[in-house]
Amino acid sequence: AVGSGVAGWAVGDEVCALLVGGGYAERVVVPAGQVLPVPAGMDVVTAAALPEVVATVWSNVAMCAHLRPGETLLAHGGGSGIGTMAIQLGKALGARVAVTAGSEEKLSRCAELGADVLINYREQDFVEEIRKATDGRGADVILDIMGAKYLERNVEALAVNGRLAIIGLQGGVKAELNLNTLLRKRGAVMATTLRSRPVAEKAAIIAAVREHVWPLVENGRVRPVVDRLVPMADAAEAHRVLESSDHVGKVLLVRE
Ligand SMILES: NC(=O)c1ccc[n+]([C@@H]2O[C@H](COP(=O)([O-])OP(=O)(O)OC[C@H]3O[C@@H](n4cnc5c(N)ncnc54)[C@H](OP(=O)(O)O)[C@@H]3O)[C@@H](O)[C@H]2O)c1
Structure with missing residues (x-):
């Protein structure tokens, strides 16, 4: 669904987003400014590996x-x-x-x-x-x-x-x-911590990411590194992987 007064997005768009937290869920509500299109040529699950790390790295390394x-x-x-x-x-x-x-x-x-x-x-x-x-x-x-x-x-x-x-x-x-x-x-x-930033700052970071990083993702210069997909029901196993630090890149929880 799209909230009233939100411009630029329509029901059915494939998107990924910087969440406010609460990502272990099948449905989430996200401020419109934190939504990004799934990059051209990428599947929606892989795209989920991008927003948090890209926004964190870009906001710190490029913007700060x-x-x-x-x-x-x-x-x-x-x-x-x-x-x-x-x-x-x-x-x-x-x-x-x-x-x-x-x-x-x-x-x-x-x-x-x-x-x-x-x-x-x-x-x-x-x-x-x-x-x-x-x-x-x-x-x-x-x-x-x-x-x-x-x-x-x-x-x-x-x-x-x-x-x-x-x-x-x-x-x-x-x-x-x-x-x-x-x-x-x-x-x-x-x-800095991304999570505690005000909604307007997160929106500014996501706008910068869309302008500067999304083209790099779409032309293949930058890619998400996904270590493995873990079914949501096995979230505890995903935590074990992260704690043992056997992974490289992201561990993604997926809906069965
Ligand atoms: N401030 C923010 O907005 C923000 C946002 C996102 C993430 N973070 C933080 O960023 C960090 C990384 O997050 P992530 O999701 O990418 O975690 P992650 O994939 O679990 O990675 C943790 C990494 O820490 C490394 N490590 C452990 N001890 C180390 C040491 N002494 N020297 C150098 N590296 C060491 C591990 O590498 P080895 O296996 O090689 O030891 C592992 O690759 C976390 O602390 C997270 O809280 C902050």
Whole structure:
């Protein structure tokens, strides 16, 4: 159904959307500004892998951190749903992309997606590796999902005028930071969460995604990475997969 006063959409349109939450459902209500058309040539289930990761990566890397061509982006967790999209959008923006992951298998999948610098965080120090890969300069933009655990090292890994965008807190919420390191680098630390943004901001992000990213998806330059489909009734199994971190990209729940 389409709400009264909503323009641009009709009953029967194939769409995907940035939800307000509550995605484990067969029917959802979504503000019109958070709806996107299913990209040409893509099936509706695959399209479901796109809105959350694309909106998160684009809003942080392009709109907040202003990644520019020729700069270096470091994306932590390159094999994650977010990471697989960050690699592709970073490359599409003309940047050099470095990633961290916990296994060689995941790093090789990151390389297939275009990552230029592969760092195994279990065996290597990412600060040292990013310096080596950038002639000592560091990363211009870091997309971080670890939070407290990586804060200090992320700031060390930043280039002068670097921007650290924190979007995940997998490594905790409280950390100490040597502000002297940050100010010597004229660095910026920002942190956002998509879910808590006002409806108008989400609509602006989705409009930007439709303008800048949808053409890249439609011409095949950027693609959703889907690890597997899991029937909705087996949602607990999908959670086990995510917890064991065996997946690369997205795990999608589907209606049987
Ligand atoms: N702020 C927002 O708006 C927003 C929106 C969406 C998602 N997120 C956040 O973004 C993060 C990723 O989400 P997702 O759905 O893509 O999750 P996911 O697919 O479950 O990925 C989690 C990733 O974390 C990696 N990881 C674990 N420990 C690591 C470490 N020490 N160093 C580097 N990587 C490490 C894992 O890689 P290995 O298996 O290689 O260890 C795994 O690929 C989550 O924290 C989520 O909450 C935030």
